[in-house]
Amino acid sequence: MPAALTHATRRGVLAALLASAFAPFAAHAAGVTLLNVSYDVARELYKEINPAFQRSWKQQTGEDVTVNQSHGGSSKQARSVIDGLEADVVTMNQSSDIDAIARAKLIPEDWAKRLPNNAAPTTSVTVILVRKGNPKGIRDWPDLAKAGTSVVIPNPKITGNGRYTYVAAWGSAIKAGGTPEKARELVQKIFANVPVFDGGGRAATTTFAQRNIGDALCTFESEVNLIKSEFGDQFDVVYPKSTILAENSVALIDKVVDKKGTRKQAEGYLKFLWSDEAQEIAAKHQIRPRSPALLAKYAKDFPKVQTFTIDEVFGGWTKAQKEHFDDGAIYDQILATKK
Numbered sequence: 001m002p003a004a005l006t007h008a009t010r011r012g013v014l015a016a017l018l019a020s021a022f023a024p025f026a027a028h029a030a031g032v033t034l035l036n037v038s039y040d041v042a043r044e045l046y047k048e049i050n051p052a053f054q055r056s057w058k059q060q061t062g063e064d065v066t067v068n069q070s071h072g073g074s075s076k077q078a079r080s081v082i083d084g085l086e087a088d089v090v091t092m093n094q095s096s097d098i099d100a101i102a103r104a105k106l107i108p109e110d111w112a113k114r115l116p117n118n119a120a121p122t123t124s125v126t127v128i129l130v131r132k133g134n135p136k137g138i139r140d141w142p143d144l145a146k147a148g149t150s151v152v153i154p155n156p157k158i159t160g161n162g163r164y165t166y167v168a169a170w171g172s173a174i175k176a177g178g179t180p181e182k183a184r185e186l187v188q189k190i191f192a193n194v195p196v197f198d199g200g201g202r203a204a205t206t207t208f209a210q211r212n213i214g215d216a217l218c219t220f221e222s223e224v225n226l227i228k229s230e231f232g233d234q235f236d237v238v239y240p241k242s243t244i245l246a247e248n249s250v251a252l253i254d255k256v257v258d259k260k261g262t263r264k265q266a267e268g269y270l271k272f273l274w275s276d277e278a279q280e281i282a283a284k285h286q287i288r289p290r291s292p293a294l295l296a297k298y299a300k301d302f303p304k305v306q307t308f309t310i311d312e313v314f315g316g317w318t319k320a321q322k323e324h325f326d327d328g329a330i331y332d333q334i335l336a337t338k339k
Contacts (some may be wrong), residue, residue: 031064032265037087039074039160040200041223042248045285046091052281053272057265065265073200074160081106086256088266091273093124093160093220094310095249098319116290120247121273123288125307126168128238129208129217129224136215140240141169144216145189152214153194154204155329160246161201165218166191166331167320168244169219171313175242175306188334209235220246221302222286243305248287 038046050067059063070077078097081087082104092098095112098119104110112119119178129136143154144151152259156162169190173183177328201219209231216238218259224237250270257263272278279289283298295302314320 025124031066032262033066034088034262034266034269036089036091037070037077037081038091039093040071040202041220043071048281049278052277056272057268060091072156076158087253088257088262089252089270091250093246093248094317095319098249098251099318107251108252111251116274117249118250121290122223122248122282124220124246125243126164127221129219129235130238132234132236134236136240138216141172145186149193150195150214151190151193152204152208152217154201155197156325159200164244164246171244171308172240172242174313175308191334192338226285239303239305242306243244245309300334
């Protein structure tokens with residue numbers, strides 16, 4: 001080291017050299033941080049799944065992993081990822097939002113083939129929550145179309161929850177032998193009865209349960225127990241004659257994990273969602289597990305209901321998105337008639 005360097009300067013150089021030498025160890029000690037960008041009503045689920053994964057991963061690898069969460073309307077969340085939110089993984093309630101991320105070239109188009117069950121570790125169904133005693137006598141989708149009935153549904157343009165309600169009502173008319181014209185008429189009448197379109201499923205729950213707006217709330221089955229635990233036993237759940245099967249899709253965001261060097265941990269996180277531990281956590285949150293054994297174990301929490309898939313009635317989410325939810329498509333046309 002040159003003699004011209006002062007004692008203070010030498011100390012500064014030495015400190016810098018030591019910091020550089022130990023930086024890899026500090027980074028290892030700090031562990032890895034993942035970001036899971038998810039849909040609005042999955043908050044409580046991942047609050048329990050994340051620490052379970054962290055324990056499992058630590059036991060397997062000796063490595064500490066931190067998992068951060070971001071929640072909101074599913075399509076809004078997908079747009080945030082496309083616009084630069086650095087999600088290691090996304091856990092959505094419909095595949096079309098992940099397809100949008102694929103179209104932005106952040107993941108391969110065949111992302112759904114990389115994991116079992118078309119990359120959907122859990123499912124749910126869309127149900128109708130009503131006031132205690134069901135004063136309006138709501139039993140099925142057509143009851144929501146009656147004059148004088150107020151229905152709370154989150155905005156289908158930006159929420160999977162709202163889109164699932166739309167396709168559940170439309171598909172129920174088709175499954176009952178109706179024509180597309182009859183299905184459109186039913187959906188148009190239901191959405192004419194919506195007083196406010198919230199930006200997420202949780203906001204819609206607040207509107208219905210806390211602000212006491214509406215006679216009915218259309219939501220996922222998984223929300224029912226949560227609402228009752230938070231707001232008391234003031235509500236009844238109605239299972240329609242037929243309803244949509246919501247498949248909760250997940251994906252690794254290749255562009256992000258390769259940039260951050262977190263592919264191994266992110267892949268481990270998603271695979272963990274199929275583990276018995278994660279599947280049991282899902283069941284406890286009233287989200288239907290893929291595991292047949294656990295589905296049987298929690299059968300009392302998951303009544304048998306006639307379901308149909310988006311592929312069966314609409315030809316897939318890509319087609320449904322284009323025909324019903326793109327700008328100027330059927331949903332916008334229906335909304336334009338709303339007075």
